[in-house]
Amino acid sequence: MMRYARRAAVFVALAIGSLGAQETRAVPTPCPDGIPATVQCSLGKDSAGAFYWIAMPAPWNKRLVVHAHGGPDLGAPDAKGSADDLTRWNIWTRMGFAVVASTYHQGGVAVRSAAEDVERSRQQFIAQFGRPERTILHGQSWGAGVAARTAELFGARDMQGRVPYDAVLLTSGVLGGASLSYDFRMDLRVVYQAVCGDHPRADEPQYPLWRGLLVDAKLTRAQLADRVDACTGVRKPAAARSPEQAQHLATILAAVRVPERTLIAHLNWGTWHFQDIVTKRTNGANPFTTTGVTYAGGAALNDKIARYVADSVAVATLSADADPTGRIPVPVLTMHAIDDPTAFVELESTFRHTMERAGRAKALVQLFTQDSEHSYLSDAQYVSAMHALLAWVERGATPTPTAVAASCARVEPTYDPAKGCRFVPSYTPAPLSSRVPNRAKPGSPK
Numbered sequence: 001m002m003r004y005a006r007r008a009a010v011f012v013a014l015a016i017g018s019l020g021a022q023e024t025r026a027v028p029t030p031c032p033d034g035i036p037a038t039v040q041c042s043l044g045k046d047s048a049g050a051f052y053w054i055a056m057p058a059p060w061n062k063r064l065v066v067h068a069h070g071g072p073d074l075g076a077p078d079a080k081g082s083a084d085d086l087t088r089w090n091i092w093t094r095m096g097f098a099v100v101a102s103t104y105h106q107g108g109v110a111v112r113s114a115a116e117d118v119e120r121s122r123q124q125f126i127a128q129f130g131r132p133e134r135t136i137l138h139g140q141s142w143g144a145g146v147a148a149r150t151a152e153l154f155g156a157r158d159m160q161g162r163v164p165y166d167a168v169l170l171t172s173g174v175l176g177g178a179s180l181s182y183d184f185r186m187d188l189r190v191v192y193q194a195v196c197g198d199h200p201r202a203d204e205p206q207y208p209l210w211r212g213l214l215v216d217a218k219l220t221r222a223q224l225a226d227r228v229d230a231c232t233g234v235r236k237p238a239a240a241r242s243p244e245q246a247q248h249l250a251t252i253l254a255a256v257r258v259p260e261r262t263l264i265a266h267l268n269w270g271t272w273h274f275q276d277i278v279t280k281r282t283n284g285a286n287p288f289t290t291t292g293v294t295y296a297g298g299a300a301l302n303d304k305i306a307r308y309v310a311d312s313v314a315v316a317t318l319s320a321d322a323d324p325t326g327r328i329p330v331p332v333l334t335m336h337a338i339d340d341p342t343a344f345v346e347l348e349s350t351f352r353h354t355m356e357r358a359g360r361a362k363a364l365v366q367l368f369t370q371d372s373e374h375s376y377l378s379d380a381q382y383v384s385a386m387h388a389l390l391a392w393v394e395r396g397a398t399p400t401p402t403a404v405a406a407s408c409a410r411v412e413p414t415y416d417p418a419k420g421c422r423f424v425p426s427y428t429p430a431p432l433s434s435r436v437p438n439r440a441k442p443g444s445p446k
Contacts, residue, residue, distance in 0.1 A: 033087060066100055082102065091379050109273055152325050173347065199224065213274070215275070233246065337370075388407060
């Protein structure tokens with residue numbers, strides 16, 4: 001979470017106190033750090049209990065970005081939530097766009113619920129500031145899946161023939177849905193346990209790993225990180241690892257192709273997010289399969305792997321909530337780092353197939369950059385992507401990766417030239433199966 005200026009934190013606390021349980025108009029609130037001084041921020045609470053931030057620049061270009069944040073966070077909604085996204089994405093207000101961002105009214109892996117919150121935030125903006133000339137729906141990371149579902153569920157034209165969202169921008173997206181996006185973390189759980197045997201330890205209550213963690217378990221993230229480091233030395237320089245640690249780490253990374261630097265983070269998600277999924281979304285049933293999967297490492301590893309078969313109802317429940325259908329009625333532009341360590345670039349291949357199955361392939365353009373980050377790439381790249389998306393909407397000019405790269409070079413001197421432009425127009429992602437082994441799941445979408 002970003003750091004607030006002291007006076008802003010005090011004002012936020014006062015604003016929270018003025019927001020009752022019912023839907024409230026946004027009240028003026030000091031902007032988070034990093035927002036231009038010309039921007040006016042406000043904070044409100046919708047009828048479902050989600051807080052929402054509005055950032056209004058002066059002058060305003062009459063265009064709105066509706067932002068769907070990543071995560072997901074597992075706790076209760078917090079008025080500070082989404083504030084860091086206003087800072088991270090201050091490029092939109094610097095370009096003259098207004099921004100509205102919901103915190104979501106419930107924590108956890110609940111995509112449709114978050115999509116409903118996003119749509120309510122758009123409606124709140126219109127009720128208080130009027131209808132913008134253009135509305136762009138922007139989803140980042142897990143929020144890209146939320147944004148895709150928002151556009152599918154709420155993107156139809158109204159009685160006046162107007163679309164609520166003119167276009168969709170999905171950045172660093174987790175776009176395989178629950179059916180495909182989480183399999184590698186299940187793989188990580190079983191491979192890690194086969195190698196290290198300490199999550200859970202032998203002297204702790206045992207449970208099937210697809211549960212993530214027992215509800216009453218006291219394990220903390222710091223304690224889990226210590227266990228991973230003790231087994232693999234992952235937080236140490238390579239030269240400081242023992243031969244046994246180095247071998248453990250090499251075995252895990254060869255079997256589950258996650259980057260070394262995000263190993264602990266992915267294991268966290270495969271612990272507490274899986275706990276949320278099983279206890280709150282699938283009624284205790286297992287949505288994950290490891291049976292039939294062969295992991296790099298030979299029999300010495302595969303003979304130790306815990307084998308599970310997914311419950312068909314659990315798979316269908318997660319799919320219905322989180323899987324994109326591709327039925328997005330407006331232009332969609334995606335942007336993804338080729339070496340994204342959190343949301344693998346191969347998920348873009350899956351999303352393209354989703355759009356193709358829905359007959360919407362011509363509504364999708366995908367951009368790829370030679371970056372190795374997930375949370376934010378560069379100002380110039382986002383600016384050129386937004387320009388291309390607006391040109392597509394307003395002039396019918398379908399962008400090409402080559403044209404966007406050329407546009408980026410033109411805006412680079414103005415927008416943080418030190419970070420620059422790294423588009424790779426010729427890049428095509430490999431299928432997700434090249435990185436995450438396929439598996440048969442009862443009840444999974446075909």
